Amino acid sequence: MALNLSLADQIALELRADIIGGRLLPGMALVEVELVKRYNASRNTIREALHRLGQEGLTRYVRNKGVMVRRLEREEVRDVFVVRRTLELQAIAQSGALTADQCERMQNAIDATTLAREREDWRAVATHSLAFHQQIVGLMRSPLFDDFFAQVIAQLRLVFCAAPDEQRFQSPWLERDREIYALLVQADKPAAGQALSLYLDDSERVSLALFTHP
Structure with a gap:
């Protein structure tokens, strides 16, 4: 793995690993404020990481609920x-x-x-x-x-x-x-x-x- 990953990329990879490991399940919310504290990162960095996961088909934004782990069709x-x-x-x-x-x-x-x-x-x-x-x-x-x-x-x-x-x-x-x-x-x-x-x-x-x- 490249050593020059941005913090947002590193966070996205860790969250993906949590999905692969069964620690993040479909329907679970990825709460921005909690992730900011967990990773000691800015809101913009967390949003960028969540956007990457969305591009990978792993999360989706739900109105009034925020970003959630996806349920596939x-x-x-x-x-x-x-x-x-x-x-x-x-x-x-x-x-x-x-x-x-x-x-x-x-x-x-x-x-x-x-x-x-x-x-x-x-x-x-x-x-x-x-x-x-x-x-x-x-x-x-x-x-x-x-x-x-x-x-x-x-x-x-x-x-x-x-x-x-x-x-x-x-x-x-x-x-x-x-x-x-x-x-x-x-x-x-x-x-x-x-x-x-x-x-x-x-x-x-x-x-x-x-x-x-x-």
């Missing part, structure tokens, strides 16, 4: 998966053999997911699973794609928050992440790509079902 969920499928599958298709560093990062994400599941911390399970998929996109070695996909991951977190039963929603994915990782370690890109494609098809299906209204 069904068509937005579908679009998120179009982007996710494009980036993740392309990353696998053009990847070479995993380096030791790439293996370590992926294994760490899977280990963290495993530990969170053992603790039945389903919110953390989702966070660490998303980190694993961030590492898949990282195979392209593109800082621009990495930063863009971090925004996509934050939107995915807002999707997951719509699940009424976190345990049921998050339970199936760890074993499938392990399968994808094992295939990447074996340098079997076609099988890894196929496993990921099926994963994303199923993930999109159950995610869209959260936004189906009777």
Whole structure:
């Protein structure tokens, strides 16, 4: 990450991380005066940070309520998966053999997911699973794609928050992440790509079902 980020950019990144970590949920208000105190920043700086989050599709201004963490609509969920499928599958298709560093990062994400599941911390399970998929996109070695996909991951977190039963929603994915990782370690890109494609098809299906209204 660049070291010359403005304070507003740094604050926006921290707030995005809070969304990815499940600490800021859809419908929560981002109160300007509280953020000024939290970050010891000016109102203009906070407004600039919140504007950036709005541009990333993570917040929206609601009349008489102020800036709030967004609730995504069904068509937005579908679009998120179009982007996710494009980036993740392309990353696998053009990847070479995993380096030791790439293996370590992926294994760490899977280990963290495993530990969170053992603790039945389903919110953390989702966070660490998303980190694993961030590492898949990282195979392209593109800082621009990495930063863009971090925004996509934050939107995915807002999707997951719509699940009424976190345990049921998050339970199936760890074993499938392990399968994808094992295939990447074996340098079997076609099988890894196929496993990921099926994963994303199923993930999109159950995610869209959260936004189906009777």
